[in-house]
Amino acid sequence: MSGPVINVYGAGLAGCEAARAASSMGVRVRLTEMKPGKYTPAHKSPGFAELVCSNSLRSDSVTNAVGLLKEEMRRLGSLVMAAADATRVPAGSALAVDRVAFSDYITRAVLSDPLIEIVREEAVSVPEDGITVIATGPLTSQALADFIAGELGCPGLHFFDAAAPVVDGSTVDTGIAFYASRYGKGDADYLNCPMTKEEYDAFYDALVGAREAELHGFDREAQKDPEVFEGCMPVEIMARRGRDTLRFGPLKPVGLSDPRRPGREYYAVVQLRKENEAGTMFNLVGFQTHLTFPEQQRVFRMIPGLGSAEFLRYGVMHRNTYLDSPGRLGPDYMLSSRPGVYFAGQITGVEGYVESAGSGLVAGINAARRALGLPRAVFPEQTMLGAMAAYVSRGGLGPFVPMNANFGLIAPLEQRVRGGKAAKYAAYAERSLAAVEQTRETLFPRGKETCNESNS
Numbered sequence: 001m002s003g004p005v006i007n008v009y010g011a012g013l014a015g016c017e018a019a020r021a022a023s024s025m026g027v028r029v030r031l032t033e034m035k036p037g038k039y040t041p042a043h044k045s046p047g048f049a050e051l052v053c054s055n056s057l058r059s060d061s062v063t064n065a066v067g068l069l070k071e072e073m074r075r076l077g078s079l080v081m082a083a084a085d086a087t088r089v090p091a092g093s094a095l096a097v098d099r100v101a102f103s104d105y106i107t108r109a110v111l112s113d114p115l116i117e118i119v120r121e122e123a124v125s126v127p128e129d130g131i132t133v134i135a136t137g138p139l140t141s142q143a144l145a146d147f148i149a150g151e152l153g154c155p156g157l158h159f160f161d162a163a164a165p166v167v168d169g170s171t172v173d174t175g176i177a178f179y180a181s182r183y184g185k186g187d188a189d190y191l192n193c194p195m196t197k198e199e200y201d202a203f204y205d206a207l208v209g210a211r212e213a214e215l216h217g218f219d220r221e222a223q224k225d226p227e228v229f230e231g232c233m234p235v236e237i238m239a240r241r242g243r244d245t246l247r248f249g250p251l252k253p254v255g256l257s258d259p260r261r262p263g264r265e266y267y268a269v270v271q272l273r274k275e276n277e278a279g280t281m282f283n284l285v286g287f288q289t290h291l292t293f294p295e296q297q298r299v300f301r302m303i304p305g306l307g308s309a310e311f312l313r314y315g316v317m318h319r320n321t322y323l324d325s326p327g328r329l330g331p332d333y334m335l336s337s338r339p340g341v342y343f344a345g346q347i348t349g350v351e352g353y354v355e356s357a358g359s360g361l362v363a364g365i366n367a368a369r370r371a372l373g374l375p376r377a378v379f380p381e382q383t384m385l386g387a388m389a390a391y392v393s394r395g396g397l398g399p400f401v402p403m404n405a406n407f408g409l410i411a412p413l414e415q416r417v418r419g420g421k422a423a424k425y426a427a428y429a430e431r432s433l434a435a436v437e438q439t440r441e442t443l444f445p446r447g448k449e450t451c452n453e454s455n456s
């Protein structure tokens with residue numbers, strides 16, 4: 001068989017999606033997977049696209065960001081979505097799958113694809129020439145991680161993710177929270193949530209008593225590293241050092257006053273920092289945490305101003321290999337310093353099963369287009385696929401943190417819609433799906449090359 005070949009490293013969610021996207025465009029793929037010769041600490045089965053933890057792919061409603069992402073992927077012929085739809089199990093409004101059947105479906109599709117050759121070995125370097133998609137995931141093997149950080153010129157590769165929760169800016173009660181910077185220095189970019197002593201005490205007691213998420217053995221090991229631990233101590237652990245420790249740390253109230261209530265002093269203040277120019281996303285400063293997601297919602301909503309806050313992402317602390325992508329990867333997921341080298345999946349800084357597969361779809365389409373001599377395809381930021389790629393390539397205002405799909409990333413609506421949040425999300429969905437249809441028409445004018453056709 002002749003024609004261009006692209007290398008894809010890692011037969012996980014992103015790698016399988018990328019490989020199949022490329023093969024469905026007529027491009028040959030060499031897919032390298034180190035299992036079963038070598039396993040990451042989380043992978044256990046020799047099959048491809050292994051779901052290492054939950055079997056849920058989260059909401060299936062298009063008025064939810066990850067639900068919308070799924071629908072966009074379906075319309076572009078995603079293999080992962082075809083597998084999920086074929087192997088779903090009852091889970092209310094969520095899309096959950098039988099994990100064995102899901103992996104079997106994808107493994108069979110990839111193995112039976114005449115354009116995909118499988119190589120069962122650990123990838124440790126990237127060829128000088130040609131096209132390679134690196135989709136080796138959050139637990140990329142050390143040898144390849146060293147190569148990426150060294151010879152591939154991506155210093156600042158992160159091995160641990162300690163992220164604070166991010167809330168939707170429009171759900172913060174600005175009748176309570178106020179814009180100000182400490183001592184009035186610089187622009188008033190922070191939203192400050194003031195606390196009285198009674199509010200602080202109630203919050204403190206809830207925080208120190210809240211339930212923490214279970215740790216994987218390898219996460220526990222990573223956190224024994226004092227640099228990791230002291231550098232990003234979970235807020236609940238810091239709180240346990242003493243009732244007032246937070247008030248002298250991230251909740252320090254000094255130098256912060258509400259311009260609407262001059263002279264008023266507060267017992268403690270939680271600061272929210274803008275995550276993006278548009279101010280749709282705000283980060284709880286210093287709130288990296290191990291708490292379970294429901295506990296984060298319960299406890300952090302006790303902070304004045306956050307009573308109805310919507311969490312766009314929860315705080316996490318786990319081992320996670322990811323690039324410092326902004327400025328390094330383009331919105332097509334290609335490394336600017338090494339044309340022809342693409343990244344896909346969690347290693348790019350997207351977070352979650354569906355998000356990883358979604359970035360694999362975009363990277364795979366782009367790698368194939370490059371192999372075919374076609375210009376790159378940048379997805380519109382009105383779509384979740386495009387919004388995630390834009391976030392990865394540009395980042396936000398603060399340090400780059402991995403992010404799951406959320407409506408804080410998507411381009412704001414051109415016009416205000418009446419009807420509250422539900423109407424706003426429905427408008428995002430309608431606009432995005434129209435944009436995806438248009439993109440599909442442009443990329444696959446005859447409608448032949450999408451994976452849907454070849455899956456049927």
Ligand SMILES: Cc1cc2nc3c(=O)[nH]c(=O)nc-3n(C[C@H](O)[C@H](O)[C@H](O)COP(=O)(O)OP(=O)(O)OC[C@H]3O[C@@H](n4cnc5c(N)ncnc54)[C@H](O)[C@@H]3O)c2cc1C
Pocket residue numbers: 009010011012013014015032033034035039040042043049050051052053054055121122123124135136137138139140141144216319344345346347351352353354356357
């Ligand atoms: C422990 C854990 C639990 C998680 N739980 C969830 C969850 O419940 N829900 C959720 O949405 N997300 C979860 N995630 C986050 C993330 O969405 C998943 O890890 C997802 O599988 C990432 O997809 P990926 O394709 O980027 O990587 P993976 O699916 O991990 O695929 C990477 C593949 O590359 C292979 N590989 C690694 N190094 C090499 C190499 N050098 N050469 C060849 N092959 C290599 C691996 O064996 C693996 O098959 C979890 C992550 C971890 C680590």
